[in-house]
Amino acid sequence: MLESTIAAIRPLDDAAMAAARELHGRLTKPAGSLGALEELSVRLAGLAGACPPPLPERAAVAIFAGDHGVHAQGVSPWPQEVTAQMIANFLAGGAVVNAFARQAGAAVTVVDVGVATPIPTAGTEPLDPAGGASVLDPAGSARLLDPAVPRLVDANVRPGTADLTVTAALTRDEARAAVETGVRVADELIDAGAGILLTGDMGIGNTTPAAALIAAFTGADPAAATGRGTGVDDATYQRKVDVVRAALERHRPDPTDPLGVLATVGGLEHAALAGLILGAAARRVPVLLDGVIAGSAALAAAAFAPDAVGAMVAGHRSAEPGATLALRKLALDALIDLGLRLGEGTGALLALPVVTGAVRVLHEVATFDSAGVAEK
Amino acid sequence: MLESTIAAIRPLDDAAMAAARELHGRLTKPAGSLGALEELSVRLAGLAGACPPPLPERAAVAIFAGDHGVHAQGVSPWPQEVTAQMIANFLAGGAVVNAFARQAGAAVTVVDVGVATPIPTAGTEPLDPAGGASVLDPAGSARLLDPAVPRLVDANVRPGTADLTVTAALTRDEARAAVETGVRVADELIDAGAGILLTGDMGIGNTTPAAALIAAFTGADPAAATGRGTGVDDATYQRKVDVVRAALERHRPDPTDPLGVLATVGGLEHAALAGLILGAAARRVPVLLDGVIAGSAALAAAAFAPDAVGAMVAGHRSAEPGATLALRKLALDALIDLGLRLGEGTGALLALPVVTGAVRVLHEVATFDSAGVAEK
Numbered sequence: 061m062l063e064s065t066i067a068a069i070r071p072l073d074d075a076a077m078a079a080a081r082e083l084h085g086r087l088t089k090p091a092g093s094l095g096a097l098e099e100l101s102v103r104l105a106g107l108a109g110a111c112p113p114p115l116p117e118r119a120a121v122a123i124f125a126g127d128h129g130v131h132a133q134g135v136s137p138w139p140q141e142v143t144a145q146m147i148a149n150f151l152a153g154g155a156v157v158n159a160f161a162r163q164a165g166a167a168v169t170v171v172d173v174g175v176a177t178p179i180p181t182a183g184t185e186p187l188d189p190a191g192g193a194s195v196l197d198p199a200g201s202a203r204l205l206d207p208a209v210p211r212l213v214d215a216n217v218r219p220g221t222a223d224l225t226v227t228a229a230l231t232r233d234e235a236r237a238a239v240e241t242g243v244r245v246a247d248e249l250i251d252a253g254a255g256i257l258l259t260g261d262m263g264i265g266n267t268t269p270a271a272a273l274i275a276a277f278t279g280a281d282p283a284a285a286t287g288r289g290t291g292v293d294d295a296t297y298q299r300k301v302d303v304v305r306a307a308l309e310r311h312r313p314d315p316t317d318p319l320g321v322l323a324t325v326g327g328l329e330h331a332a333l334a335g336l337i338l339g340a341a342a343r344r345v346p347v348l349l350d351g352v353i354a355g356s357a358a359l360a361a362a363a364f365a366p367d368a369v370g371a372m373v374a375g376h377r378s379a380e381p382g383a384t385l386a387l388r389k390l391a392l393d394a395l396i397d398l399g400l401r402l403g404e405g406t407g408a409l410l411a412l413p414v415v416t417g418a419v420r421v422l423h424e425v426a427t428f429d430s431a432g433v434a435e436k
Numbered sequence: 437m438l439e440s441t442i443a444a445i446r447p448l449d450d451a452a453m454a455a456a457r458e459l460h461g462r463l464t465k466p467a468g469s470l471g472a473l474e475e476l477s478v479r480l481a482g483l484a485g486a487c488p489p490p491l492p493e494r495a496a497v498a499i500f501a502g503d504h505g506v507h508a509q510g511v512s513p514w515p516q517e518v519t520a521q522m523i524a525n526f527l528a529g530g531a532v533v534n535a536f537a538r539q540a541g542a543a544v545t546v547v548d549v550g551v552a553t554p555i556p557t558a559g560t561e562p563l564d565p566a567g568g569a570s571v572l573d574p575a576g577s578a579r580l581l582d583p584a585v586p587r588l589v590d591a592n593v594r595p596g597t598a599d600l601t602v603t604a605a606l607t608r609d610e611a612r613a614a615v616e617t618g619v620r621v622a623d624e625l626i627d628a629g630a631g632i633l634l635t636g637d638m639g640i641g642n643t644t645p646a647a648a649l650i651a652a653f654t655g656a657d658p659a660a661a662t663g664r665g666t667g668v669d670d671a672t673y674q675r676k677v678d679v680v681r682a683a684l685e686r687h688r689p690d691p692t693d694p695l696g697v698l699a700t701v702g703g704l705e706h707a708a709l710a711g712l713i714l715g716a717a718a719r720r721v722p723v724l725l726d727g728v729i730a731g732s733a734a735l736a737a738a739a740f741a742p743d744a745v746g747a748m749v750a751g752h753r754s755a756e757p758g759a760t761l762a763l764r765k766l767a768l769d770a771l772i773d774l775g776l777r778l779g780e781g782t783g784a785l786l787a788l789p790v791v792t793g794a795v796r797v798l799h800e801v802a803t804f805d806s807a808g809v810a811e812k
Binding site: 090162290379 | 467468469470471472473512514515517521525528530531534540556666667755773774775776778782792793799800801802
């Protein structure tokens, strides 16, 4: 299934991109005056194979959540239980991602791909009874894109990764299962009508495997790829760098084998996000990337299928240094750059109106001819 | 009336800002993880004198339009008639600002403060019969904030400025009339319920007086303050720089006399925007700045009343170099930086969801305590 998804990913459509560029030249605005929005709209035309491309409506943010064995190395000041507690917060609508999703009219799907501790469900929805074997919601697709009701999907591959300083974080089969969960979530949301997917993540300690993935895929030094995550002190930061360096030296991941990289130094949510991106690209639906976790997953997706980059839109540039390295490697420019380092999908949601606006121009703006405006 | 507006502008409220900072520390997110959004929400609390500050709903973009005698110097490749033609496009809903305003749910008010040629009204609304003496809409305030119906206000002070290379662009009385029109538009929109004002502009040739204003208020060299506007060639660019330099040498505007600066080297829409900003600041309503025209007007507003900066939010950083000089002088960081150079209010509208999101966090996000999430 991973192989068929990869095989379905094709390059952008040159004719649609040319049509979008030509249309931009006729709209009532000076040529090029919308800056980066113009090229963004051209790329989305190429992805859709149509000019104008569809408006990215019925947005869906998928928050993949997992825990990390490397937490035992003291890479985060937060207790591991906070992963599960924050899922309960997402389901109750109390997190920043919920506030931003309500504002943007985006649906929130939380996918437990590897949480280690019980999710406090008091006051939240029950777990999806379909369990990990299928992420399809038994209530049918109508509810999937309801922005008012966050949804939890149980697709737990294993209760947290192993400690990547000691052994591989995951087996190859587990990594594949997580990637394929991401593909299935993408398919499900797109089948329900989502016009754009947004990446989200939750996992205490997950910036450590993200740094290892980014170092592995870009060749950057661990010190350059590692950041302070949710705000660690100098000693913890140095420990994070040492942990990332030790993991890379132990496993020597091969960047041309993305499943191997994800298995040895990755995380379950990172692998699932790579799958979500691949799934969106295969369906030619844009995927709006959040921060450093998304960046690490995007590098894996690009290693699986280089043309997947055509479906990616970089929502924001996280304050985490690894995010910048990932975007540079992918040759993507971020839409928002405001020093966010929260994750959850918050940066992607902030950027969503920019993406919609870029496409809306091609739908709604008058031409010089139709508006009776003289050209220079 | 200008004097009473200036006298009403007060500093930000320290207690409300302290309350917002304290609340941020209790919300379910790592401290500081929302980057620039946190300080933005703190400033808006200080402006409102309340924590949380009101959500910036019922947004209104005010597009001030004027023409420029300096157009005769060949500073723009566009015919002067395009100012009036674009107003007709705004009223027909066909411009980029309309597409972005519809998306953001913002009302569009076009104010003719000095258009030189007849506005083609075929298919558009009639001019406001109240004329220039009052900008109050006789249809009452209900219609003023309707996002579906762009509105034209006739407040023409004179049909375009004089050529600032030959004489003062405006008399002091004309400059004052334009500033006070801006104040009245702000009052009218706020009385109708607007929770945030956005600056917009239209005026072929208006980046030339903007560059002169920015050079006058910041002390920057004309070459540093002047850009290519809607896209002029090298020869035209050099002519623009020479024109700005000649105007500054002829008039030697005193930056501590903002009315004198606006009169000698400004424009009617620049002056009116300064008034809109002052009017918003006096009412303690945030004003979201668009690009380089807004930046030049914001410098004038800050020269009238330094505390007016507290009401300003820099929507985006225009590709025009003068915009960066203006924001630096005002110590404002832009929310969006995507190389836009269109004007109309488009950059401000793109940033509106970011402002709303920043405030929404203070309204809607759960605390660690209420959500049962452990702290580090």
